[in-house]
Amino acid sequence: MAPKGSAGDIRRGAAIRRRSTEERRSLLLDRLEEIYLAEGFSSITIDDLCRRLGCSKTTLYSVADSREQIIQAVTRHFFARATETIEREVAGETDAGRRVVRYLTGVGAAMRxxxxxxxxxxxxxxxxxxxxxxxxxxxxxxxxxxxxEGVAAGQFRKANAALAGQAIALLIEGVQSGELLERTGLTAGEAFSELGELIVNGLSVRD
Known part of the structure; x- marks a missing residue:
């Protein structure tokens, strides 16, 4: 048994403190995400956030070193959590068509x-x-x-798979730039949800 105050105890103590710090930071990111997703971030100051979260600037800056870096950290946090949720939803799906639809529907739900x-x-x-x-x-x-994967399994037509791949990239770019949303009147969430159905219906093998 290692004596009290040994190197092992110090390492364990440090690991516990790191976990505690990471948990506090994750909780702050969750709360910041709620505020930013609801209201945007361009007009919200650090003082506003401290007042609304009931924390000090020191606590808030534990998320990142500046207001700009906090905004970026929250945005990354949003996409990371959304990706984790979407991947979990499609993990057990074996049908290629349903995977495409569920994946893009998940993206749409996150964007909504x-x-x-x-x-x-x-x-x-x-x-x-x-x-x-x-x-x-x-x-x-x-x-x-x-x-x-759908082409390899015989669920999708090979002839149109390359075209669909390029179309996806272009459509997602159109959603991202706002051009597609402006022309269709859809929100980003609606556009991603519709995209899955369009792709699968176009690629499905027909008798």
Whole structure:
């Protein structure tokens, strides 16, 4: 048995403190996410956040070192949690068509959590727009992978799979830029949900 105050005790104590700090930071990110998704972030100051969260600036800056970095951390947190939820929902689905639909419906559900104010702020501020682009690209890559699996399983027509893969990237880019939303009148959440049905119906093998 290691004596009290040994290196092992110190390491365990440090690990417990790290977990506690990480849990507090995660809780703060959850609460910040609720505020930003509902109201956007361009007009909300650090003083506003401290007052509404009932915390000090020191506590708030444990999330990140500046207001701009906090905004980016919250945006990453939103996409990371959404991705985790979506992947969990499609993990047990073996049918390629249903995987595409469930994946993009999940993306749509996540995007529907965004108020118009948050969406406009996110795409207007380059650091968060970059985070959005990165996640949109990852979603397009994921759906293309599902399509390839569907072709290999004989569920999708091979001739149209490459076209569908490119169309997905273009459509997601259109949602991200706002151009598709402006022309269709859809929200980002609605557009992603509809996209899954369009893709699967177009690729399905017909008798």
């Amino acid at each position: 959590r965004n108020s118009i104010a948050f969406y406009v702020d996110m795409v207007s501020y380059e650091p968060t727009a970059s985070i959005y682009r990165l996640n949109s690209d990852a979603a397009a890559t994921r759906v293309r992978g599902f399509i390839e």
